[in-house]
Amino acid sequence: MEKKTYTIYDIAEATNVSPATVSRVLNGNYPVSKKTKEKVMAKIQEYNFQPNSIARSLSKKETKMIGLILPDITNPFFSSFCMELEKYAQKKGYTIFLCNSMNNSEMESVYLKVLSERQVEGIIMMGGRINKSLTDTEEAAEVLEVMKKIPVLMVNGEMAGVDCYQVRSDERLGMKMIMEHLVERGHKNIGLLGGKQGITSTDIKVEGFKQLLLENGLVYYPEWHIYSGFSVESGQKAMDKLLENKELPSAIICMNDMVASGALVACNHQQIDPKKFALVGYDDSFVADILTPSLTSINHDYEKLGTVALDLIINAKNEQEALDVTKKVTIDPFLTKRNSTAR
Amino acid sequence: MEKKTYTIYDIAEATNVSPATVSRVLNGNYPVSKKTKEKVMAKIQEYNFQPNSIARSLSKKETKMIGLILPDITNPFFSSFCMELEKYAQKKGYTIFLCNSMNNSEMESVYLKVLSERQVEGIIMMGGRINKSLTDTEEAAEVLEVMKKIPVLMVNGEMAGVDCYQVRSDERLGMKMIMEHLVERGHKNIGLLGGKQGITSTDIKVEGFKQLLLENGLVYYPEWHIYSGFSVESGQKAMDKLLENKELPSAIICMNDMVASGALVACNHQQIDPKKFALVGYDDSFVADILTPSLTSINHDYEKLGTVALDLIINAKNEQEALDVTKKVTIDPFLTKRNSTAR
DNA sequence: TTGAAAGCGCTAACAC
DNA sequence: GTGTTAGCGCTTTCAA
Numbered sequence: 281m282e283k284k285t286y287t288i289y290d291i292a293e294a295t296n297v298s299p300a301t302v303s304r305v306l307n308g309n310y311p312v313s314k315k316t317k318e319k320v321m322a323k324i325q326e327y328n329f330q331p332n333s334i335a336r337s338l339s340k341k342e343t344k345m346i347g348l349i350l351p352d353i354t355n356p357f358f359s360s361f362c363m364e365l366e367k368y369a370q371k372k373g374y375t376i377f378l379c380n381s382m383n384n385s386e387m388e389s390v391y392l393k394v395l396s397e398r399q400v401e402g403i404i405m406m407g408g409r410i411n412k413s414l415t416d417t418e419e420a421a422e423v424l425e426v427m428k429k430i431p432v433l434m435v436n437g438e439m440a441g442v443d444c445y446q447v448r449s450d451e452r453l454g455m456k457m458i459m460e461h462l463v464e465r466g467h468k469n470i471g472l473l474g475g476k477q478g479i480t481s482t483d484i485k486v487e488g489f490k491q492l493l494l495e496n497g498l499v500y501y502p503e504w505h506i507y508s509g510f511s512v513e514s515g516q517k518a519m520d521k522l523l524e525n526k527e528l529p530s531a532i533i534c535m536n537d538m539v540a541s542g543a544l545v546a547c548n549h550q551q552i553d554p555k556k557f558a559l560v561g562y563d564d565s566f567v568a569d570i571l572t573p574s575l576t577s578i579n580h581d582y583e584k585l586g587t588v589a590l591d592l593i594i595n596a597k598n599e600q601e602a603l604d605v606t607k608k609v610t611i612d613p614f615l616t617k618r619n620s621t622a623r
Numbered sequence: 624m625e626k627k628t629y630t631i632y633d634i635a636e637a638t639n640v641s642p643a644t645v646s647r648v649l650n651g652n653y654p655v656s657k658k659t660k661e662k663v664m665a666k667i668q669e670y671n672f673q674p675n676s677i678a679r680s681l682s683k684k685e686t687k688m689i690g691l692i693l694p695d696i697t698n699p700f701f702s703s704f705c706m707e708l709e710k711y712a713q714k715k716g717y718t719i720f721l722c723n724s725m726n727n728s729e730m731e732s733v734y735l736k737v738l739s740e741r742q743v744e745g746i747i748m749m750g751g752r753i754n755k756s757l758t759d760t761e762e763a764a765e766v767l768e769v770m771k772k773i774p775v776l777m778v779n780g781e782m783a784g785v786d787c788y789q790v791r792s793d794e795r796l797g798m799k800m801i802m803e804h805l806v807e808r809g810h811k812n813i814g815l816l817g818g819k820q821g822i823t824s825t826d827i828k829v830e831g832f833k834q835l836l837l838e839n840g841l842v843y844y845p846e847w848h849i850y851s852g853f854s855v856e857s858g859q860k861a862m863d864k865l866l867e868n869k870e871l872p873s874a875i876i877c878m879n880d881m882v883a884s885g886a887l888v889a890c891n892h893q894q895i896d897p898k899k900f901a902l903v904g905y906d907d908s909f910v911a912d913i914l915t916p917s918l919t920s921i922n923h924d925y926e927k928l929g930t931v932a933l934d935l936i937i938n939a940k941n942e943q944e945a946l947d948v949t950k951k952v953t954i955d956p957f958l959t960k961r962n963s964t965a966r
Numbered sequence: 967t968t969g970a971a972a973g974c975g976c977t978a979a980c981a982c
Numbered sequence: 983g984t985g986t987t988a989g990c991g992c993t994t995t996c997a998a
Contacts, residue, residue, distance in 0.1 A: 285772060287975055298985045303977060310978090313983060328768060333740040334686065335975035337677045338990045354702045354909070363697050366723050370730075375737060378721040380709050387713075394718060397676040425671060429628060512913050541913035548915040566697070570855050570884035572891040572915060630991055641969045646993060653994090656967060678991035681974050 286329045295323050306331055337399065344374050346593060347395035351383040351407040356565030357536070357580075358406060361435065364586030365404070372594065374401075381408050385419060392426050402593035403432045410437030413478045431596035433589055436580075437480055445596065446608040447589045449580040451481055454613040455488035455533075458560050458578060461615055462531045463496050465623065467558055471504035471529035473518040474539030482507075482535060485562075489533065504529050508539070515542020516549075523550060530558060531621070537561035537568050540575055540620075559620040573619035584611050629672045638666050649674055680742065687717050689936060690738035694726040694750040699908030700879070700923075701749060704778065707929030708747070715933065717744075724751050728762060735769050745936035746775045753780030756821045774939035776932055779923075780823055788939065789951040790932045792923040794824055797956040798831035798876075801903050801921060804958055805874045806839050808966065810901055814847035814872035816861040817882030825850075825878060828905075832876065847872050851882070858885020859892075866893060873901060874964075880904035880911050883918055883963075902963040916962035927954050 288302040295302070297316055304310045305320045312320075323329070337343045346369060350358045366376045377400055379391040388408050395403055403426065409419040420439045423432060433445035462470060472489050475482030486505070493500045503525050508518035515538060522528070523546065534540035540561035547554040554573065561568055564579035588609050631645040638645070640659055647653040648663045655663075666672070680686045689712060693701045709719045720743055722734040731751050738746055746769065752762045763782045766775060776788035805813060815832050818825030829848070836843045846868050851861035858881060865871070866889065877883035883904035890897040897916065904911055907922035931952050 301984060311983060330736070330740050332681075332742060332975050334677055334680045334742050336977075338675075338681050339977045341990070343677065352706070353696060354699065354706050356697065359697045359702050363695070363723055366721075367725065370733075375741075376721065378709075378719065380706055382710065390713075393673070397673050398718075399675060399677050512909070538913075545913060545915065545917075566855070567910065567913065570881075570888060570910065571913070572888065574888075644968060654967060675991055679993075682993045684974070
């Protein structure tokens with residue numbers, strides 16, 4: 281079974297050329313006569329030779345690998361992004377190194393180190409430490425250390441004192457789209473469910489929510505605003521709590537589709553027709569389609585998020601000299617209307 | 624910004640030892656005097672030195688990377704497996720190289736090549752070409768070629784003529800658990816929705832379904848058995864079609880949770896109370912919890928699937944000599960009962 | 967316990 | 983156009 285694995289030397293020898301020439305036909309970056317080229321190609325075919333990209337990486341000091349650190353690939357938001365990122369990376373000749381931190385800061389640290397040792401050419405971070413409103417100094421220091429060697433990009437997050445590449449979907453705008461949609465549907469009493477204080481994405485939405493109520497001449501009722509988390513269960517709990525109120529809103533915005541799912545579960549448990557409320561989610565994951573009623577939600581435009589992120593990080597090297605580099609890009613989300621807010 | 628990145632030579636020089644010694648303290652595999660060890664460690668700290676694992680890989684001819692090729696990480700079945708695999712791999716000092724083939728055979732080929740060039744130490748395949756009942760010769764040949772160099776493991780799939788490592792959750796047993804559960808609940812009329820003929824996982828379940836009906840003295844009604852696919856929409860279509868029948872089953876088994884979701888959507892559209900049917904899904908993904916009613920489903924035991932798969936592939940190298948290696952392992956799934964089949 | 971040196975497979979000057 | 987050769991950064995005999 282110890283199959284001999286061929287090197288360019290084997291090919292060179294068998295073809296009576298030098299290893300350099302083999303390398304040249306392999307890379308096509310230097311002129312090689314048609315004749316020798318064909319000769320070499322033939323042997324490569326014959327031997328089914330595959331270049332060792334480890335050796336190439338060492339020699340060229342480039343790995344064509346991008347690291348992606350996220351909390352949990354099981355979450356549709358992250359997997360959707362991952363998918364789009366990889367799709368685009370593939371086109372660009374890059375390959376993605378996926379790291380699930382399991383929502384654990386220590387794991388993030390471990391992976392930061394692993395990726396650095398593996399010489400990835402860029403690191404994209406999502407969730408976890410970059411999504412806390414209050415930056416932890418230790419955690420920031422680690423990222424800064426890595427940034428000395430490798431460009432870092434954060435998706436929908438940031439850390440105080442860490443000046444890195446950023447791509448974010450405009451959650452303030454997303455909230456505005458939701459609000460306009462609801463107002464247009466005649467809603468005046470609107471509740472907000474889920475999320476956690478201190479998590480950036482939540483804080484942005486909450487702030488937008490309050491401000492937009494004001495702008496639309498509507499009132500913010502604290503009892504209709506319930507923090508709970510990001511999971512289905514948290515959504516269920518939040519909805520249960522909301523339903524304890526005597527006065528209820530006519531529309532409910534949820535921090536993500538999971539929370540909205542939980543809200544629906546709560547309604548069903550309590551034998552309350554969910555159509556009583558206009559319900560809106562966030563992330564526009566595939567669950568939005570399977571819920572009853574199907575869920576109106578905000579789409580982050582995953583494709584754009586992915587392509588922009590990759591472009592930024594790939595170009596980071598070249599851009600380092602340029603002074604006017606746009607390091608932070610904001611992507612417009614869009615609203616997908618479904619039955620949960622139909623008239 | 625062109626930050627000098629240190630090598631063991633820098634450390635060696637600064638410490639007045641040889642690079643070899645630095646390597647030894649880094650790896651801890653050879654005796655080093657306590658004194659020099661501490662000296663070296665200190666410098667490593669000071670310089671914040673990180674070994675280049677590309678160089679190490681080239682020298683040691685080991686990458687500690689395992690490739691994972693699957694159709695779509697967005698699908699909870701695959702992401703759940705991926706998560707468990709990575710969790711265990713991390714413990715074992717391995718790292719996962721994720722490849723989304725986007726359900727595209729050519730992409731599978733591309734990734735097979737990429738992983739091979741990148742010198743991964745094992746390749747785990749799921750879905751795609753290994754899940755067709757009729758093996759494509761070309762596709763098999765590619766896999767066989769790779770197997771000359773790298774051990775390959777297939778999860779819930781196989782290819783005719785390709786003798787590789789295999790881990791599968793026993794879908795025949797899963798079907799039996801479902802059937803027993805339904806029979807115990809008094810159901811005699813059972814339908815089967817979704818899947819595709821020619822896809823192994825479907826074929827196994829269908830065959831089991833028919834046989835188990837027989838064994839339980841029940842009748843197979845072709846009009847209650849509707850192929851459609853694996854998506855939510857396909858489930859909806861299948862259910863719509865099923866509902867055209869005059870006589871309806873009292874229980875419905877779906878090929879996966881997505882199809883079951885679609886079935887529920889169809890019921891809701893048609894204003895039919897889904898509680899009229901006992902509904903069972905497959906995969907036990909998180910959607911099972913958010914549906915109304917919550918969905919009874921078969922869990923593949925992702926953790927076991929992941930750990931067994933990794934162990935097999937990691938040990939492949941050593942085991943090559945042993946003649947009696949168990950190359951194929953079957954994992955027992957388990958039934959998670961929820962409201963959709965409650966009395 | 968430590969150092970010298972060869973080598974992992976490929977690339978890229980530099981010659982010719 | 984093509985060959986020679988010196989690395990890339992680390993590991994690992996072999997000697998000392």
